[in-house]
Amino acid sequence: RGDVMLGVGTRGAVFGPVRDLGLIIVDEEESHSYKSEEFPGYNAVTVARIRARLQNCKVLLGSFAPSVRTRYFLEQGRLNQAAQVSPEDGTITVNHQIISMLGRKRGLAISKELHLALRDIFAQGERAVLFLNRRGTSSGLMCCDCGNIIMCPRCSVSLAYHARETLMVCHTCGLRQKPPLECPVCRGFTWRQIGYGIDRVASEFSKRFPRVPILKLDQDTEAPDHVIAQFASLTPSCLLCTQMVLGFEVPPVTGVGVVSCDNLLSFPDYSAPEQVFRLLMDLMHLLKSSGGNPHKQFIVQTLNPEHHAIKGIQNPEIFYTTEADNRAILGYPPFGALFKIEFSGEKQDRVKLLAEEFAAQVENCAAGIRVLGPGPAPKPRVRGRYRWILILKAAKRETLSQVVTQLWPGVSHPQVRMTVDTEEPFGIG
Ligand SMILES: [Zn+2]
Ligand SMILES: [Zn+2]
The missing domain is CATH 3.40.50.300 (P-loop containing nucleotide triphosphate hydrolases)
Structure with a gap:
């Protein structure tokens, strides 16, 4: 209603219904917590910039170690440096x-x-x-006889060893189990802690x-x-x-x-x-x-x-x-645009097939898009779901948006979930 002059909030506040908006301040602009992973994903810093353009107001980014993206925009003159302040005591x-x-x-x-x-x-x-x-205590346990490492049965990552509770814990899905007495592969019984x-x-x-x-x-x-x-x-x-x-x-x-x-x-x-x-x-x-x-x-x-x-x-x-x-050499953001597409499902071959089909279609229809992958994600299985990742790179963001919007409806499988991530930081994990 215009009763209040200043509003303070977390990332969702960037959508707040404010009339006559004059200034949006984003403190610690480099923080990853401005990105929402939940649907619909967004990065509040990008939203702030778009909103400022639409409502003709200013955005002030604050940071003591700005992101690579912000530094680049500054050098390009797309952002202006407002002030340089040193919050710390000069005698340190x-x-x-x-x-x-x-x-x-x-x-x-x-x-x-x-x-x-x-x-x-x-x-x-x-x-x-x-x-x-x-x-x-350590990143995992390895069998001294055959080199087998104890893995999470649901996530394909090694189980960490917690000596105090004598437990093996998956730091991805939280699974907890007792360390095995003998190696399931060679039946050896001496273990070495790794990392x-x-x-x-x-x-x-x-x-x-x-x-x-x-x-x-x-x-x-x-x-x-x-x-x-x-x-x-x-x-x-x-x-x-x-x-x-x-x-x-x-x-x-x-x-x-x-x-x-x-x-x-x-x-x-x-x-x-x-x-x-x-x-x-x-x-x-x-x-x-x-x-x-x-x-x-x-x-x-x-x-x-x-x-x-x-x-x-x-x-x-x-x-x-x-x-x-x-x-710049590799064309990664902010020097080029990047989309990350994730395919996941319980059947590995279905996931792989759909990822490959989508990749092939992108290669067929679009000049100027580099297709990386598809390949298994660094954490290839999480909570029993297989994950494959496809990276698309292009000089302009619009090229990627057009192609993905055009192809998206034609590629699907009821047992495979597809998600597209278009905003930094990607966290390709
Ligand atoms: Zn073994
Ligand atoms: Zn797990």
Whole structure:
């Protein structure tokens, strides 16, 4: 009715019925939570831009590490820089260290360099955060005799091992089962843990620093607020956590150590480098904005020390220019348009056949569209449904829209579900 001058809301608010709209502010524009995965899918940042054009108002995007897309639009002059502000205290210094884990002894999660940095922090009676995005004790169990890895029967991903409850857990569908006594393939009975999860880092930490309390925060934590409160009440202390930490306000922290993020980097998705860069920048922001000792340590352990997403922590320009060059060469967004089409169903051959039929039709009718796949998704089976993915690339978005709208009604099967995703971030998982 025009009684209120300012409205605040989450992503759905972008559709709010507002008269005489003058300005839409999107804070942390790079956040993935602006994209709705539910039907009908949309990205609220795109909706804000379209709405602004229709209603002749302005959009203000806020970010301390903008998305590759926004950076590109800025350079193209399609967006204007409104202001550059530094929200952080200018007296804070961060010592960035990238530790190469290549050629190190296997089985140890904490390098000598990280150990020494932590030791100094704890000696001053201060706090540190250790980050690892893998829950459980290890990523899986492998039979020592035949190499068989225990998989989820419904999802074709390995089951993570949680030593505390002696359980195998599927982090995709939540299935829980006891570890097998003998190998179902060769009947061997010796198992080796592959990869390390947060629980294994916790036990290594306690051996290295027996007097420093370690608190754990991940999706298995029952009372996360309580864990953060405990972390705030103890010095020295260490918080071992997954991405979940980014949703909380932490007490003053002097150092952040990234135990590993290489599994994220190797994810088969063109935007994986951007996601890793974003994660590292978010952790850096958490460190800088936590207060306390202004001389901070940011340490990343990695098997990819030369990767631009990792080097970006020392100089973000390295990340943005390398990433833009790579995407321009391959025609990935924002340098070209990309649609992701997913086919899923309980019968693998049906799913595959329909995906192939659709791909063939696109190839037949359209010049200027590159067809990638179809192929099984990186998680090829989830909750008993097989998943195949087809990627379509073109210089212009309109080319893809036209072809897909034209072909869509002609290709279908009652037992196969087809979904098309047209908005970044795609998360080709
Ligand atoms: Zn075996
Ligand atoms: Zn599963």
